[in-house]
Each structure stands twice: as structure tokens, then as C-alpha cells.
Amino acid sequence: xxxxxxxxxxxxxxxxxxxxxxxxxxxxxxxxxxxxxxxxxxxxxxxxxxxxxxxxxxxxxxxxxxxxxxxxxxxxxxxxxxxxxxxxxxxxxxxxxxxxxxxxxxxxxxxxxxxxxxxxxxxxxxxxxxxxxxxxxxxxxxxxxxxxxxxxxxxxxxxxxxxxxxxxxxxxxxxxxxxxxxxxxxxxxxxxxxxxxxxxxxxxxxxxxxxxxxxxxxxxxxxxxxxxxxxxxxxxxxxxxxxxxxxxxxxxxxxxxxxxxxxxxxxxxxxxxxxxxxxxxxxxxxxxxxxxxxxxxxxxxxxxxxxxxxxxxxxxxxxxxxxxxxxxxxxxxxxxxxxxxxxxxxxxxxxxxxxxxxxxxxxxxxxxxxxxxxxxxxxxxxxxxxxxxxxxxxxxxx
Amino acid sequence: xxxxxxxxxxxxxxxxxxxxxxxxxxxxxxxxxxxxxxxxxxxxxxxxxxxxxxxxxxxxxxxxxxxxxxxxxxxxxxxxxxxxxxxxxxxxxxxxxxxxxxxxxxxxxxxxxxxxxxxxxxxxxxxxxxxxx
Ligand code: SF4
Ligand code: SF4
Numbered sequence: 001x002x003x004x005x006x007x008x009x010x011x012x013x014x015x016x017x018x019x020x021x022x023x024x025x026x027x028x029x030x031x032x033x034x035x036x037x038x039x040x041x042x043x044x045x046x047x048x049x050x051x052x053x054x055x056x057x058x059x060x061x062x063x064x065x066x067x068x069x070x071x072x073x074x075x076x077x078x079x080x081x082x083x084x085x086x087x088x089x090x091x092x093x094x095x096x097x098x099x100x101x102x103x104x105x106x107x108x109x110x111x112x113x114x115x116x117x118x119x120x121x122x123x124x125x126x127x128x129x130x131x132x133x134x135x136x137x138x139x140x141x142x143x144x145x146x147x148x149x150x151x152x153x154x155x156x157x158x159x160x161x162x163x164x165x166x167x168x169x170x171x172x173x174x175x176x177x178x179x180x181x182x183x184x185x186x187x188x189x190x191x192x193x194x195x196x197x198x199x200x201x202x203x204x205x206x207x208x209x210x211x212x213x214x215x216x217x218x219x220x221x222x223x224x225x226x227x228x229x230x231x232x233x234x235x236x237x238x239x240x241x242x243x244x245x246x247x248x249x250x251x252x253x254x255x256x257x258x259x260x261x262x263x264x265x266x267x268x269x270x271x272x273x274x275x276x277x278x279x280x281x282x283x284x285x286x287x288x289x290x291x292x293x294x295x296x297x298x299x300x301x302x303x304x305x306x307x308x309x310x311x312x313x314x315x316x317x318x319x320x321x322x323x324x325x326x327x328x329x330x331x332x333x334x335x336x337x338x339x340x341x342x343x344x345x346x347x348x349x350x351x352x353x354x355x356x357x358x359x360x361x362x363x364x365x366x367x368x369x370x371x372x373x374x375x376x377x378x379x380x381x382x383x384x385x386x387x388x389x390x391x392x393x394x395x396x397x398x
Numbered sequence: 399x400x401x402x403x404x405x406x407x408x409x410x411x412x413x414x415x416x417x418x419x420x421x422x423x424x425x426x427x428x429x430x431x432x433x434x435x436x437x438x439x440x441x442x443x444x445x446x447x448x449x450x451x452x453x454x455x456x457x458x459x460x461x462x463x464x465x466x467x468x469x470x471x472x473x474x475x476x477x478x479x480x481x482x483x484x485x486x487x488x489x490x491x492x493x494x495x496x497x498x499x500x501x502x503x504x505x506x507x508x509x510x511x512x513x514x515x516x517x518x519x520x521x522x523x524x525x526x527x528x529x530x531x
Binding site: 051052111187190191193195272276282284338339349353354355356357358 | 437438439482483484485486487488489490498500502503504517520521523524525
């Protein structure tokens with residue numbers, strides 16, 4: 001009989017130290033050698049990982065009350081504005097925010113040396129961060145200015161809450177125009193001299209459970225070096241499938257996650273400020289998801305290798321900025337990782353934007369945590385909308 | 399005068415000029431080309447040792463025809479604490495000094511191949527490539 005398991009059974013095995021845990025890379029090999037039925041019967045959990053710039057990231061901070069009290073109307077952390085349109089001493093520091101005196105792209109391409117992502121990295125590194133805040137004064141919050149050096153230990157809560165992370169799949173970006181362009185996909189040289197891609201392919205969490213048979217609200221994950229949770233689907237969650245020429249499903253497309261965790265427990269190795277030349281500041285986030293092998297279906301999807309996962313090739317000089325549909329074809333992650341791909345018969349050098357070695361390290365860490373019984377699976381209270389949910393992207397008109 | 403190590407950068411429209419010949423013939427310099435690289439757009443980078451009496455005049459000549467000349471007392475290093483092996487510098491680096499080691503996908507830096515073009519300094523999102531003087 002085909003193997004079936006529940007979250008509860010797997011967690012029992014984890015507690016007893018008996019669970020068989022392997023990384024998604026290892027599963028790909030195992031299934032190629034021994035088949036899905038065998039792998040499903042042997043393996044309880046498969047771990048995934050990804051590490052790359054994820055702009056839709058940030059942290060809620062409760063900065064604590066001063067004496068006398070101040071209702072913080074404006075907040076700056078190391079000069080980077082944090083959103084404070086919430087309660088008196090709460091603020092949200094977003095990854096892409098930069099200092100008010102940042103030259104931005106006025107000196108093109110702008111360097112965006114220090115932004116919210118760097119503030120977050122400095123905080124988790126235990127560094128002192130300058131907090132400056134102003135208020136307008138109320139009867140209950142009379143103070144109008146406050147400035148101090150703070151560390152993560154000095155403040156009450158710090159909750160990493162990233163509205164859109166772990167993009168399921170991403171385009172392979174090229175630039176067929178005659179001048180270099182600077183994008184969130186890196187520096188793209190003219191005349192399609194390079195092609196940049198950005199997922200960890202066969203290790204990428206959402207490519208391994210494309211039908212959301214196991215991932216949902218409450219899934220416990222690796223986040224920023226510690227434990228986090230899936231809070232909801234991410235923004236722009238479009239869990240559809242790209243089609244090939246014959247209309248068959250080619251590869252999962254655009255599902256995303258919103259994730260949450262305790263920033264105080266995270267590490268600067270897995271939350272690193274990033275500066276995208278000519279584009280902006282960001283935060284590189286380390287994220288990994290354990291996939292329970294509940295049945296053969298789950299196993300089959302989790303076993304998709306780099307040769308079975310595809311990315312669309314998109315022109316970032318024209319089609320992307322002008323929001324024109326269409327692409328220059330599809331390439332497999334195996335081709336992308338080989339270092340060169342063929343576009344219209346021409347060889348183009350490829351480079352990744354997200355770190356495969358770090359993704360592998362995350363999958364390995366998660367595997368060890370589970371093997372040691374330190375990390376139990378979180379059974380979702382609700383699974384996320386899948387490709388049958390009929391979600392369509394809205395566009396701004398005007 | 400002691401030999402001077404310089405890096406030259408020149409664009410397509412001047413890459414067909416007999417620059418080296420002129421340095422040798424008109425300025426009496428001894429040239430030792432250490433690395434040379436021309437990309438598909440015919441933009442070139444060259445690292446060389448120059449020695450002789452008229453180094454400064456020779457460099458003046460190069461600049462006058464539009465060649466970027468930079469003294470190579472500086473060196474590029476990869477800060478391994480900051481590098482996350484993302485790889486996004488590897489297709490930018492014109493000399494192959496930054497490259498991905500397969501199948502592990504770890505990004506390595508071979509300083510011997512570096513032509514000190516500085517492109518990676520800002521292209522690296524982690525600012526892990528640094529100049530050392
Ligand atoms: S871009 Fe920077 S962080 Fe990424 S591999 Fe190159 S040197 Fe390392
Ligand atoms: S300076 Fe950077 S980009 Fe230029 S050759 Fe050296 S390593 Fe490559």
C-alpha cells in the first residue's frame with residue numbers, strides 16, 4: 001500500500017529521534033535512483049532553503065517609553081526613517097528605506113549604501129544603533145524629542161514581519177538594449193552579455209510544494225537563522241503554473257509567503273543588508289521550509305530537480321519596465337546553473353542573484369535541527385490558496 | 399626610474415590605435431604586458447609594467463588619446479566575512495577573476511586574474527569586494 005503519514009506521526013518520530021530527514025537536493029537524487037514509492041516509504045521530512053535579497057521585509061519594533069513619555073511621530077534609526085504611524089512607541093523599519101540625504105539615483109547609478117536592511121542587520125549583530133525621534137506633544141505624551149543609542153536588547157519587542165518572501169520562481173533577466181542597465185536583478189550588460197536568475201531551483205521552498213499540500217498558516221520555518229512561521233500568503237501571491245508551447249504545466253510561477261519571527265533570536269549571517277546598484281537598498285533573507293512527506297504526491301513534487309524546473313527569460317530593458325507581456329523563452333535551472341544558456345541561438349553567460357551555497361547550508365541546518373528533535377513541524381491551521389484558487393493579478397489603471 | 403605597474407582601459411573606437419608601439423618607439427619605454435582582455439564590445443583592459451625615462455610623458459600620451467590610466471598600487475580583495483557567494487558579480491567581472499566553482503556554486507576570487515577595473519566594488523550587493531592600497 002502506498003505510504004501515508006500525518007504531521008502528528010512525523011512529529012512523534014522527530015521526538016523519538018527516529019525521523020528520516022534529508023535535504024531537497026538529496027531527495028532529487030534518491031528519487032532518480034530508487035523512485036517515488038521507495039523515497040516516500042523511507043523519508044519523513046525534506047528540507048529546503050533559499051538566501052537572497054527580499055525587498056518586502058522589515059521589522060516591527062516596540063522602542064519602549066522614555067521619561068517623560070513621547071508619542072513618536074517620526075522615527076529614524078541610524079538616519080533611516082522608520083514608519084511610525086502606529087501606536088506611540090511602535091515603528092516598522094522597512095528593508096528598502098534609505099536615509100533622507102541619500103543621493104538616490106541623482107548620481108546614477110546610485111549606490112544605496114545604507115538602508116533599512118542594514119539597520120536590521122546591525123540590530124541583529126548586536127550593534128548600537130542611533131534612535132532619533134520627534135513628537136508633537138500631547139497631554140499624556142508631552143516630550144517632543146528624544147535621541148539615544150540603542151541595541152536590540154534595550155527595546156521591548158522586535159518582530160521580523162516580511163509581507164512577501166520566498167518567491168516561488170523568478171524570471172531570468174536579460175538586457176538586449178545597447179546600454180548597461182541597473183536593476184533589482186543586478187547589473188545587466190548591454191546586448192544580452194549576461195543573464196541573471198534568482199532562485200535556488202531544486203532547493204527553493206515553494207518550488208517543492210507547488211500545490212500547497214503541506215505549507216500554510218502556521219508552518220514552522222527557518223527564518224533569519226532562527227525559527228519563524230508562515231503568517232499568511234505573501235503579497236502578490238499568484239500560485240499559477242507557467243505553460244509550455246503545448247499548454248502543459250511547465251513550472252510553478254509566482255506564489256509567495258508572508259513570514260514572521262522573533263528578530264531578537266536571529267543572526268546577521270542570515271539577515272544581511274544589501275545595496276542594489278542603481279536600484280535601492282534591500283535585505284537578504286535566509287529562509288527554509290521543511291516539507292513533510294505525507295504521501296507520494298508530495299514526494300513527487302518535492303523531488304523535482306533543476307532539469308525539471310524552469311524560469312522565463314524576460315527583457316528588463318523593455319518588456320519588464322513597460323509591463324509588456326511575453327518572454328524570450330524558458331530555461332531550466334540546470335541550464336542556468338551550468339553558467340551559459342542559449343537565447344535565440346546565442347550563448348549568454350549566466351549568474352545567480354541568490355546564494356546556492358547558503359541555500360544548501362539552510363537546508364542542512366534545518367535537517368540537523370529536526371534530526372536532533374529541536375524543531376517540530378508546524379501543522380498549518382489553513383493551507384494557502386493554490387493554482388485552482390483563481391487568483392488574478394490586478395494592475396493600476398491610469 | 400623604477401618600473402611602474404599600470405592598468406589601461408580603452409574603448410572600442412581607440413582599440414585599433416598602435417598605442418604600445420608608440421610608447422616603445424616615441425617614448426623609449428620598455429613594456430611588459432601582464433594581462434590583456436578585450437570584451438565582445440571591443441573595450442579593452444590591459445595591465446602592464448612600464449619602465450624607462452619617459453614614463454610620465456608616455457602616460458600623458460595615453461591619456462591624450464582617451465585611454466584611462468590607473469596606477470596599480472591598489473589591490474582588490476574579497477572580504478570573506480561579507481561575501482555570501484551569491485554570484486551576482488561573476489558575469490560582471492570582465493577578467494574571470496570572480497568565478498563560480500561548480501558544482502558547489504561557491505564564488506571564488508583569483509586576484510592574479512584581476513585587472514582592478516573596480517566594476518565589482520559597487521555591483522556586489524554585500525559590498526564584499528574591497529580596495530586595499
Ligand atoms: S556579488 Fe559580492 S557577495 Fe555576491 S558572490 Fe560576488 S563578492 Fe560575494
Ligand atoms: S576589479 Fe573586480 S570586476 Fe574588475 S577584474 Fe577585479 S575582480 Fe573582476
